[in-house]
Amino acid sequence: MNNRPSRSIRLGFWVLVAAALLAACAPNPTAQLISPNMVAITEAGIVLIVKEVPKLAELTRDQVMADVPAEIVAAIEAGDIEEGMQISELQGCAGCHSLVEDEVLSGPSWYDIGNTAVGRVDGESPALYLYNSITSPNSFVVRRFDSGVMPDNFADTLSDEEIGHLMALLLSQVEN
Numbered sequence: 001m002n003n004r005p006s007r008s009i010r011l012g013f014w015v016l017v018a019a020a021l022l023a024a025c026a027p028n029p030t031a032q033l034i035s036p037n038m039v040a041i042t043e044a045g046i047v048l049i050v051k052e053v054p055k056l057a058e059l060t061r062d063q064v065m066a067d068v069p070a071e072i073v074a075a076i077e078a079g080d081i082e083e084g085m086q087i088s089e090l091q092g093c094a095g096c097h098s099l100v101e102d103e104v105l106s107g108p109s110w111y112d113i114g115n116t117a118v119g120r121v122d123g124e125s126p127a128l129y130l131y132n133s134i135t136s137p138n139s140f141v142v143r144r145f146d147s148g149v150m151p152d153n154f155a156d157t158l159s160d161e162e163i164g165h166l167m168a169l170l171l172s173q174v175e176n
């Protein structure tokens with residue numbers, strides 16, 4: 001008996017792999033827009049997923065703001081970077097988040113956070129990611145950091161206006 005898998009079983013396997021890849025690429029149009037995944041299969045059958053993340057400046061306003069509550073979008077658009085800096089000091093954000101590259105306090109640096117936010121969570125627009133990070137910090141925890149360090153009550157203690165100023169500040173932090 002030949003115990004190698006038959007040609008048709010092997011073919012069936014590759015059809016399944018292809019179907020899985022198509023399914024992974026297709027269903028969420030926002031995710032695709034924000035982070036198109038390029039899939040390559042090497043000769044050895046290893047699947048490489050190359051994530052191409054655009055810069056914030058390459059997105060349209062609607063892509064930046066997708067799925068953010070309308071009142072928050074309005075607050076961001078009326079937001080002021082200087083006010084954002086002041087609120088960041090007053091609320092203690094600045095005590096945990098530096099604006100300097102690679103300067104890690106208790107939390108990750110906000111250097112280039114506008115661009116970072118584009119690719120952090122598949123399917124979340126950059127503004128939605130930042131909004132969720134402020135209002136429910138444990139919904140996604142940045143790699144190499146612990147959950148439960150960032151206060152999780154800013155949704156209750158900050159007004160929409162204050163969140164708008166903070167997000168205007170965060171979205172302004174982009175390097176090329």
Ligand code: HEC
Nearest residue numbers: 091092093096106107108133137140141142145149150166
């Ligand atoms: C006591 C420290 C602390 C304070 C105060 C704090 N944070 Fe954080 N923050 C963290 C930590 C730790 C993380 C990473 C873990 C996580 O994702 O929850 C984080 C994550 C974030 C992220 C995601 C960063 C990234 O690289 O993806 C944003 C945005 C953020 N915080 C905004 C704020 C804002 C705005 C304030 C003030 C209103 C604030 N934080 C106050 C500790 C803090």
